[in-house]
Amino acid sequence: MWSYSPPLRELQFVLEDLLDAPARWASLPPYAEADAATARQVLEEAGRFSAEVLAPLNAVGDREGCTWDGGEVATPPGFREAYRAYVEAGWPALACSPDWGGQGLPTGLQLALHEMLHSANHAWAMYPGLAHGAYECLRAHGTPELQQRYLPRIVSGEWLATMCLTEAQAGSDLALVRTRAEPVGVAADALESGGEVRVSGSKIFISGGEHDLADNIVHLVLVRLPDAPPGSRGLSLVLVPKILPAGARNAVHCDGIEHKMGIRGSATCVLRFEGATGWLVGEPHRGLAAMFVMMNAARLLVGVQGLGHLEMARQNAWRYARERHQSRAPGHREGPSPIAEHPAVRRTLWRLEALAQGQRLLAMATALWLDEAEHHVEPALRGRARRLLELLTPVVKAFLTDTAHHAVNAALQVWGGHGYLRDHGIEQAVRDSRIAMIYEGSNEIQAIDLLQRKLFEDGCHRFAEAMGVVDQELEAARAEPVLADCPELKPLVHGLQLQVDALREATARLYVGRQDDPTWAYRVADDYLQAFGWVLMGWAWLRTARFAAPRRTDPWYAAQFDAARYGLEWLLPEAGWRLQQVGRRDAILPAPWQG
Amino acid sequence: MWSYSPPLRELQFVLEDLLDAPARWASLPPYAEADAATARQVLEEAGRFSAEVLAPLNAVGDREGCTWDGGEVATPPGFREAYRAYVEAGWPALACSPDWGGQGLPTGLQLALHEMLHSANHAWAMYPGLAHGAYECLRAHGTPELQQRYLPRIVSGEWLATMCLTEAQAGSDLALVRTRAEPVGVAADALESGGEVRVSGSKIFISGGEHDLADNIVHLVLVRLPDAPPGSRGLSLVLVPKILPAGARNAVHCDGIEHKMGIRGSATCVLRFEGATGWLVGEPHRGLAAMFVMMNAARLLVGVQGLGHLEMARQNAWRYARERHQSRAPGHREGPSPIAEHPAVRRTLWRLEALAQGQRLLAMATALWLDEAEHHVEPALRGRARRLLELLTPVVKAFLTDTAHHAVNAALQVWGGHGYLRDHGIEQAVRDSRIAMIYEGSNEIQAIDLLQRKLFEDGCHRFAEAMGVVDQELEAARAEPVLADCPELKPLVHGLQLQVDALREATARLYVGRQDDPTWAYRVADDYLQAFGWVLMGWAWLRTARFAAPRRTDPWYAAQFDAARYGLEWLLPEAGWRLQQVGRRDAILPAPWQG
Structure with a gap:
């Protein structure tokens, strides 16, 4: 019943239309050849591998687990063969440097590959998922001898x-x-x-x-x-x-x-x-420093694990909700109606749709900044991309994994009692998606990193740059021809502007207030990160709505627009509530009770 | 590591101090003999049984599960012996009528028993948990012959x-x-x-x-x-x-x-x-009508399953967070600090503390109304209790199970990576607590029941009565001697009053608005139920704070006060955010995308 259809059209829309990725790659020397056609082909093949090879092993991997015997570990049935196929297809080399046998493709494509691998089979994807971090550490800090000995075989996937x-x-x-x-x-x-x-x-x-x-x-x-x-x-x-x-x-x-x-x-x-x-x-x-080279990429990849689960829940919940008929939905003449017609289920379905859409755009945008931070020919733009990357990395890691897990958990409710059974896949997604909130720096640690390091250390300069990106989108959506073509954007622009203003104000208050109340930011760090995440989703939704609006005669674009509007109208306001919490400097957080 | 200490002092505080339960039981003929001493003894023994017999079987029950073979089902090791001990101790008869061999104790004590059984071992508690519903159906609708044949053995626990x-x-x-x-x-x-x-x-x-x-x-x-x-x-x-x-x-x-x-x-x-x-x-x-006699009690019991898990997570998270030392907490001179000192962990710990406290008081208050609805000698008060019960039942079921599951899931984060392992018990609590949001009428159905049946059908009369209960508490907390003794209550009273006003206004708007927009209430039913739940928690916290305030020299009461204040300051404001969502009549909920 649990099935996977790679979101190729969605990925293409994000990369080509919303981010203009092929043109931006073309301006980065190492990726000059990564054009739209290459990207499409990579995505298609990655999707096929994920859907055909990995997805069928997901439930069996959960059921059988790994077995340990006298120091040896056996992976679940099929995992070994799938890994061999992965290596033979050259996937480990995707985003590695051609110097070491890699294909030298941009991080965005690696992220898209990871989204699909994790949709299909999170447990399996853990094995190759960690190799890239080791590759980056070694490439940056290994002696030539160590590099020669280990990098080619890590890049080829022969060794993990x-x-x-x-x-x-x-x-x-x-x-x-x-x-x-x-x-x-x-x-x-x-x-x-x-x-x-x-x-x-x-x-x-x-x-x-x-x-x-x-x-x-x-x-x-x-x-x-x-x-x-x-x-x-x-x-x-x-x-x-x-x-x-x-x-x-x-x-x-x-x-x-x-x-x-x-x-x-x-x-x-x-x-x-x-x-x-x-x-x-x-x-x-200097071990921690050596590890930091892979931290940004690794945290982006973990964020995308959330997206992978979300995408899977999204697809399967829609399908189930269209097929399953129970009770007459309000406003309908006859029942039983598809449960997708019931408002509570519809709220969940559109939440999944909007979140997956916004998360994907944010993750891909950050991946582009990662590549530009390393390879942009103009130092100023390289610096700007680096600062955006540094700021957004903890948000992508924590916000994506948190909201994805909770949305997947909410999706379980669509299946009712059936969702609680192993048979339908959704309960496994709830369990699997939970880990991403913990590892690679717990989400609470990301929130502290965001405030203390990424915001306060440079006097909120990175923050101002990120808000500038949102401002640009607000301005673009306010342009007369755009609003004339789609007047529905007007209240959406207004709603996002309100939250952006509130976020700016809260940030300034926290920054100033930390002087006489140094633990304030720590007390509200999680709320702050959530608020920031929602505002970035707001940026993603407005951008999506703006691009989808003129093409709404096509039902696929109409659904993209509906999802983006749903996000802006129903989900974004959570930022306001979170910022209220952030502002509660006077609320007492009692010392631990000693029991 | 996962261990259970029955919350006897907490239960006693709620029943004796906050609800004056023994005096109220005394005024109900069937419970005239249920005095405080009896209640304490019952709670103590129920706690001992839960902690000593059931809790040790919780992990093994999860690991081994049940096995089916040719139509026969074997329960996990130890379950059978535990059930025999339960029957021998007479627990099945606790709240059954003496006419059928029962002990005739009030519903509040049955609820307390259920809280403890579910803290210790939800899976085991499912078996006896369902018998009471059958008992009530049969007692109300069975022929004398069927009653004679089945009730005595259901009451004794001999049959399930x-x-x-x-x-x-x-x-x-x-x-x-x-x-x-x-x-x-x-x-x-x-x-x-x-x-x-x-x-x-x-x-x-x-x-x-x-x-x-x-x-x-x-x-x-x-x-x-x-x-x-x-x-x-x-x-x-x-x-x-x-x-x-x-x-x-x-x-x-x-x-x-x-x-x-x-x-x-x-x-x-x-x-x-x-x-x-x-x-x-x-x-x-007339089968559905026959079943409805047990619906209120059954839904209260399911609500209390949430509380049971919450209590367990609360206890164990505090213990672990006091023992585990990692990193220097902000504001501390040296590290590693107990993680309970880290603000993000503290937020979670006090959330658990406040929620368990508020849920327990709300559930017990509702149980008293249930008994008064059946047995109060004054018809007017019987009617009032029945209406409060009817109104609060869907809230107790859905709000308690929802907030408990999510708080338990948040608690897992306290253990970090260890929380994701089977060894610590918390991940099982996350999985076990998830079902209560689904069965006995999904939480979405409870939300519709609350609005369409419990509020709209009687022109919001029940609602007005429930708000009257909250008003009384606000008034009591505003009394001069109370505020003189504890000025900290003043802003808390103000905060609750704001949310009560907002809830009243939103309810009135929904009630009137349903005329020209009949699906509005359906679109926001879940948010409405949550807001209502938070306001009821606000009532519970204010009442707790008011009673605990004068005794704060005792650290136990000081912790009760801190938890209640934490609830009012940090958690109650969620009502405002939910009511904002409720008010968004113009926000579009798109029709299902046909994919």
Whole structure:
């Protein structure tokens, strides 16, 4: 019953019409050849792979899960074959540099691929999903020798990779990491990037820490060197392969896998390093910095996991709600009506539609800024893109995963009691989508990052630039020919303007107010991030409505317009409510009760 | 790690101090002997049973689930023994009439028992939970012969019972029920209450439809007689026992059990009736009316399932957040701090605290009105209590289950990645609590019931009475000695008054507006119910704050006050946002997109 139809037309609309992506790619030297035709072809093939190979393995992966036996992990039936097909089709190389055998395509296409992989099978997509982060770390900070040895096989997908950060006592607080690395053959203070070490300690929550999909697994491990200062400034990054260059097994042991609420086909491993051989990536004690190179991209990808689930819930909820008939809907002469006609169900369906639409545009826009931040030929525009990227990354990660999970959970209600059964797929989507609010920096940490680092540290300069982007859209929608053609836009523009003004004011109050009340911003950070997210959705919806309005004779564009208007009328006002909460400086948040 | 400590002090505070329940019970003839001491003893023993017998079986029930084999269902290990202990302790008889062997205690105590059972083990509590509805149906509508045969053993717990309503094509829409009953020995139009029939058809989603806990299962089955008119007015209620009086097995077959997101230890059965012997309960074609006698109580009980999960999440989240140390909390000199000190976590903890507090008071207040509606000696007060009960029932069912599930889901975030693992219990609570938003009339149906039946049908008279209850509390909190003693109450009173005024105005607009826009109320019914729920929480918090304020030297009362103030300051304002949505008559809800 749960089925997947890749949203190719939606992706094309976003990339080509709303973002003019092919032209913008053309102006970035590495992507000069990524034209619309290439993009369409990539999306089509990614969609086909996701729908035909991965989606059929989604329920079985959940049901069977992974199995651990004496240190070895078996992935669910079919996962191995699907991974082989993925590698053969060249997908791991999509957004990697041609220097290392990659196809060198833009991040937007990688994001679209990820959306589709995660719609089809989140658990499976975890395995290749982590390799890209390792690729980026190594490419930026590995010695040429390490790069030569590992990058080509990571890019080809022959080998997979992990990021080993968390320890039992060190979750959100990486300063508490205890895993140690001892230099081999040199004194601690003589160790250099690429130098050999022996790693000892235990890591938990390592996705893909052990499995049967690839011949080797390249672990990037956060460790502490003997002379390391305490805290997060004393962390180093070390590459520890499962199989050593000479072919022997390294001293990395998988002591078990977790039994989880969802993504049960993804092996979440406890790894024990017992003097395992590794090599330093980047400078000693600069491990966190080395990891930051992949943070923006990784967080965008996690945001898009939310979108993947949302898209799946959207499609399937519409289908079910059109097919299932119960009771006479109000205003109808006869029943039973398709439940899609019942107003409460319709509210949910349009919520899913509007959210998926807005999330996709925001994610893709951010991906373009990511590419421009790295490759734009004009330094000023490169800087602007970098600042927008930095600001929007925590919002995309937290807002997309949060609103997607809650919308998917609301969608379950469309199926009634059937939604609570394994058979229909929606309950698995609720469980699977929950993790994205936690990992890659919990959503609460994203909210703090947004306020304390991204807003306050530069005196809200990045914020002003982002609001400038929204202003541009408001101006474009207010242009006379646009309003003459579609007068319905007028109140929508007004509604968005109200929220933009309120967000600006709240931001200014928080920025000033932090002087005499330094914890205020922390108390309301989650509300602030939500409000910001809704305003960005407002931007996305207004842009969509403006582009779809003149083409509304086509029912597909009419539905895009309806969804965007629904978002602006019914969903955007939540920003106002969130900003009210943000403004409640005087509301008391009591100290913890000691019970 | 997941552990349960019965909230005895909280329950006692609500019943004795906030509701003066013992005195009110004393004025109702059947409960004249239910004094405070009896209540305390019942709560204490119910708490001990829940914590010591049921809570340890919660995780195992989820892990092992039920198993179906050739029509027989085995419950998870330990469930059978726990049920035997429950029966031996006399719990099934708690709120049943002494006429049938019951203990005749008030509904409030039954509700408190249910809260605790569901905190400890929702799946297990499903089995005895359904018997009470059957008891009430039979008591009100069964012939003396059927009552004699079945009531004593249902009351003792020797036999269990089900409600068989849903069919594959008939979920929310019972008018579509097709299961047939053929009269035996008489013409269809001569069939009377108690008359014998043969039942044929299939029912789904039958909780406890088959299991190994009791020797007999009494099914109350919604059927259609041969001469029945179409639609829901043609439904009759029939009692079909698993074991016939002579000892033979009846023609009721369990064709399978569902694999569900949660409450996996509760057997959700497909039942096939193949000319099974049964007897009519109540008049022909009056089956829905016969079922309505148990509807209010059943919906209150489901609301309290939400509270049960919330209480469990509350306790365990506080404990974990006090023990777990990560990062330095803002405003602290050194880290790592207990995560309970981090503002985002504190927001969640106090949300749980305030919600559990408000939900408990609202549920218990409604239970008292239920008892007064049946037993108050003054007809006018009986009528008032009945009207309040009718109005509040859909709110208690939907608001409590919805806010509890979402708060439990938010609580998972306190555990970070650990919350996503089976080991900590919270993810099971998220899954288990989800069902209560669906069954016993989905929350969307409750919202329609609230507006269309409970508000509009009597010209908002019930609504005015309920607001009168809130007004009384506002007045009491405004009294000079109260404010003199606790000036902090003043802004809280003001805040609640604002929301009460807004709710009154929105209600009046909806009531009048339905004339020219008959679907408006349907479009915003869920928002309206939420707003109403928050205002009732506001009543509960103000009342709690008022009673706790003078005793704040005791840290326990100080925490009660803090929670109530947190609710009024941080949570109640959601009513305003919901009412804004309610007021958006002009916002377009597009027709379903035909895709």
